Amino acid sequence: MSSLIHPHARFKPYHSAAGGWGSAHSVMTILWREQALAKSPKALFKQNKPDGFACVSCAWAKPGNPHALEFCENGAKATAWELTSLRTEPEFFARHTLSELRSWSDHDLEQHGRLTEPLRYDRASDRYLPVSWEQAYREIGQTLRRLSPEQVVFYASGRASLEASFMYQLFARAYGSNNLPDSSNMCHESTSVGLQESIGVPVGTVTLEDFEQTDCIFFFGQNVGSNSPRMLHPLQHARRRGVPIITFNPLRERGLERFVNPQSPREMLGPDSTVISSQYHQVAIGGDLAAVLGISKTLLEMDRVAHVEGRPAVLDHAFIAEHTEGFASFVEQINSYSWATLEQRSGLPRAAMEAAATVYARSERVMLVFGMGMTQHRHGVANVQMLVNLLLLRGNIGKPGAGVCPVRGHSNVQGQRTVGITEDPAKVPVDKIEALFAFKVPEQMGLATVDTCEGILAGSVKAFIGLGGNFLRAIPDTSRMEPAWANLELNVQVATKLNRTHLLPGRDGWLLPCLGRIEIDRQDGVAQSYSTEDSTGCLHGWRGTAEPASEHLRAEVAIIAGLAEATLTAGQANIPWDAWRRDYALIREAIAAVYPQIFHDMETRMWQRGGFHRPLPACERQWQTESGKAQFVTAGRLDEDDDVSVSPERRDVLQLMTLRSNDQFNTTIYGYDDRFRGVHGTRSVVFMNRSDVTRLGFVPGDWVNLRTAVEPDVRREVGPMQIIAYDIPAGCAAAYYPECNALIPLWHHAERSKVPAAKSVPVTLHPGQPSAQDLQRALAQGEQIV
Template sequence: MSLIHPHPHYKPYQSAAGGWGSARSVMHILWHEQALTTATPALLKQNKPKGFACVSCAWAKPGNPHALEFCENGAKATAWEVTRLRTGPEFFARHSLTELRGWTDNALEQHGRLTHPLRYDPLSDRYQETTWAEAYAGIARQLKALPPEQVVFYASGRASLEASFMYQLLARAYGNNNLPDSSNMCHESTSVGLQESIGVPVGTVTLEDFEHTDCIFFFGQNVGSNSPRMLHPLQEARKRQVPIITFNPLRERGLERFVNPQSPVEMIGPESTVISTQYHQVKIGGDLAAVTGIIKAVLALEAQQGGVLDHGFIAEHTDGIDSLRGLVDSQSWEVLERHSGLSRTAMEAAATVYARSERVMVIFGMGITQHRKGVDAVQMLVNLLLLRGNIGRPGAGICPVRGHSNVQGQRTVGITEDPAKVPADKLLALFNIRVPERKGLATVDTCEGILDGSVKGFIGMGGNFLRAIPDTDRMEPAWADLTLNVQVATKLNRTHLVPGQHTWLLPCLGHIEIDRQEGIEQVYSTEDSTGVMRAWQGTTEPASEHLRSEVAIIAGLAEHTLHGDCQVPWDAWRHDYALIRTAISATYPDIFHDMETRMWQQGGFRRPLAASERKWHTDTGKARFLAPQSLEEDPDTRVDADRRDVLNLMTLRSNDQFNTTIYGYEDRFRGVSGTRSVLFLNRSDVVRLGFAAGDWVSVRTAIEPQVRREVGPLQILVYDIPEGCAAGYYPECNPLVPLWHHAERSKVPAAKSIPVTLHRAEPGQEDLAYALDEADQVR
């Protein structure tokens, strides 16, 4: 696939995150999507009471919102959805799927909103317009012919609580627990790790905790591009002189400096807020060792001066500290430095600040979770917090930063492959649905099933599955062997271009659009990454009269497919979403009691979290210090020590994308413009491997040599990244990730640590134009 774009160039970005760069980027996307008149009024209602939830990330929405409660990427997501551009049946009459597979991801989605239900015609290799009745009947016919265990119901993380609840009922009434979702690809390591350590699968931090904290640790998360609204509470914390200590392989601008684009004083002045007071460039896969080093230094301070550990909390609320001490004592500083890529001094500096802080928060992202030992890494962060009682205290706690807007919420209402996590007794009593006892398929399991032919049907509720998953080049050919392929979407993407034997593309309403059922406007609800539920409603007119809501599509599929004694009133629910919320409340009363009232209160309502009250629903009834067996985060990718040609690659997102959606070709904070065909390398590695900045290379996975995994050509960009490490863009580098290379116990693809080798290649496009001499490229 070509990634060509006019005049690619590189120029180090010298400004702060936010500021005029953010404002210009928002204006550009509004113009590009022809959405100035539609998106501008919508943005005034984004993340506001009686407005709509941002369709991008799941970061918390304040109860007292700013005048403009959206960030740069949130504005891009809104413009992307309310665009005036359209992709109707006439588009597919002009373009075959074979032709469209040569388009870029950006070009496919940028063409505009889908407008009509479509069915793939293999004779013409085109999508053709169909009716909803024909689509439901045809899909139901295939579902009835397939054994339930061969069908997968995937959820991308953007569906509302109401739609998600219905979707999992549909799957279980159909006869399986095959409910993979986007959590399987990012934060399942969090859910597993936190459940084992503190008895809850989600974070304990709230927005209010930012107002009371006196220290923040950041691990493996790029706030400037992935959750920019968090920069506001971070800036307020820094104004109170709260130290922020960051561990990340790359120096990300959002974690360095920030200018609030909503502050006229900051916008016209030269000053910016310094975000990180310590910035430690841990090497890829070095977080376990880095946190072990911090803990080692904390225990040394306790031995030297006393009063550092919270002995009362440890004695009353925890167990397992001796195993942690044993691990830490067995590690020399030499080993910790080698594994982490940091000096002993750096780890001791972080420990010193931690030891003198009373209320500490740890914020982390997929730099922690997407490793073979991702679960262990999450638990090591918890270990650090437990030493000083920093769970269940205002201003303290653990804070995973989730991705999609309702990815956490859909898990709360039953989107899970594990029947043990579902209230089976309630589903039987309320809906006469017997939850299948067999554990269902998660994302990696689904991919394995498609490869071996045991999965024959796939229904995708949003998302771009084929681009998001690992081992892409192996998965695409196998995808064509599916008997049934159904995709519910707002825009065209790569997954829609690889048809199965029977393929439908069903266009749905976006959450920004007004959802009318029989003329009555409906509201929906979501859960953010701090566990808060809120009510929302669309504000713009639908892109087409032929669109249907996710709720209506699920109800239509259920009514045409299911038979027997299922007692879900699908048609009534489709016409009144309040009835769905009543059912959610009855199914999960501890969380959703009085939901219809509480979801409208200022700031919404938060799910009960036992750990926040220092109640531990773990195997031992206490918070658990859990020590890893090794400090190697990705031991199965170890290569011969003499192989000096192997680098450790991580995938990353640009400033101009959200997950697989590519808004444009401006990775502003990293200074890359007009291309995504780059590979970020340390200068020393470039020189010792015999390359030069600007050289073109192909990148190959350095393990499992019998399977050729290769991406390129990519152009070398000298960058500030630790020696031995490399970085390339997601999802373009996904073909390099073996399907089996996933986190233990959570099966999250280990996309943050891929051993690779570089090989000279022919230029793939116009060379990057460097704004500076080679010697000046590193910031």
């Protein structure tokens, strides 16, 4: 097939390191585009600082002794995106119907600027119309009182503070609902389930200090250069100390290859860069279990040979005997797999797994870092537990410089879980909540994200309240979910900017604009402070520094209080909503009363330099598991996604993983460039191995539609997309999230954690061409067509 010609090539391999001038240029570009040059530079000097605000973007740890500029490229983009001078005022909706806006891209919707006033959907005109806050609270409350609690979902994105999150879950439970899905359901819930069972805590055990003491780091399924760039600083320091970093990832990501520190004049002006990964193994999609078993198999053989030859043991047998359970079963599983099987499933040669094991064996303090490349599989929980098994073999949990480090996404997604945002009432201190607030916590299990989607499709979920986020774009099976969403009786969205979810309002849609995280939150004239928890289990206090985008905006705490007061009847609970709204310190007192072990003396400790860490018994080798020991857990089988496995004879099927570009954070699309992967001006691409491109009868640049290769009675298709020949294992493909979410069946999720299995979806390719309308829209939106 021939492709359309455009004078600007849109794919050109990127040869520079992560960071450097490319990062600096990208930051300046978005500051200019958002008309934020006046406000953003001042705010950036306060970002992730003890006297400033917590980054709107990722959840990576905030150091006690920060750099002069303690932000990364994506953090700066998030700040500019929030502090933009652009506005989406009621006049905008007078000019545009929602039907028209549904043809806009995700980028253009948010690019238009900050929402400024509360709005209600008017079906007759197909527009949002301005309303007062009092009317919004009153009428939403009336609808909620009419509905049954089990029909209502209270969703929370990861951006809400600990204070807002705590109030939100109390509101839902006092109302009578445990339907509290959050963004963790879409990413790291596999981590929470797997770590709790294996080592007795649902979060990682690594702190920033461990990076200074480690002598080996393993990376699995995480793209540090785009998703958590501030981590590159401790990685760079580790490499300069000679610490090996061993990476397993299907794609060669630039941030895990080379880095130039933008805060170092010497590096910026010189030719050198830091090599990050000392070994880089391009594991096949879904091959991580096999790769870890291969490393473990090598360690067992090395230990056997050492014993025969009278040399020191390779495994930490004393640790295994004293602190673990299930070792014999794990060894039996390892021995059941041949090297040929492990090579075939992992996509790696035996020598690669042996090389990784050799470095691991001679390292005394090993950290293991992983991301959603491990959790978003059918057996994502087993993936996490297999990584723990690898650490347990040499006692690498519970000593300085060692441990497990899941890299969470959104800024407070971990903290929300800590203060009660969970669908499982067994995970909250029910007795304390009931005693303090005088209401009965509902006993039934609530709805997580996948359950919520199933309920909307079935019609049993009637109302959805979204505390931030872009739920309809983040979930799987979007082509089925969007039509079902229209049947909701009530759709309430608390947001800073317009997004796709807001354009499907249901029968009664409300858009409630809130303060951004960077903005000063004054209640009755008094500036308030907040707290969040980062990826390392460290809790920090912070304050907004910028003036609000509109006088009509309200804080999330105030919005929750207003909705709760309008919904709950007298005597339904003893919760001082208005007092909490006026003074957030009172909310923190309540948090400490419900969770005293974690949050005692919170008001003082959250202002310590570097914050304070939640208790992590596993770090002290105290295992709060059923057996009282750390668990070796055996995986059922090597196929990480056996629910979508297809016959090996189906040579036309590729395993697709969804990924984020360098120019986005979660569902927020900052632009159409993916600098590190050499893509410019578009997101309509699919990355393929060059051999697969040829054998399937295509050439790079061809337009194709992607179609899910299972459940043929349900048509799941996206496109058209252009093929890019790329360095990715044969049989694998990659394309952007959230555009490809429509390809993921709702039922294709991790066992027990129900995280959508977005990292392995079987697809077939079919010739396609963009329509004239597609081309016109793409060119209008700034996309470039090759």
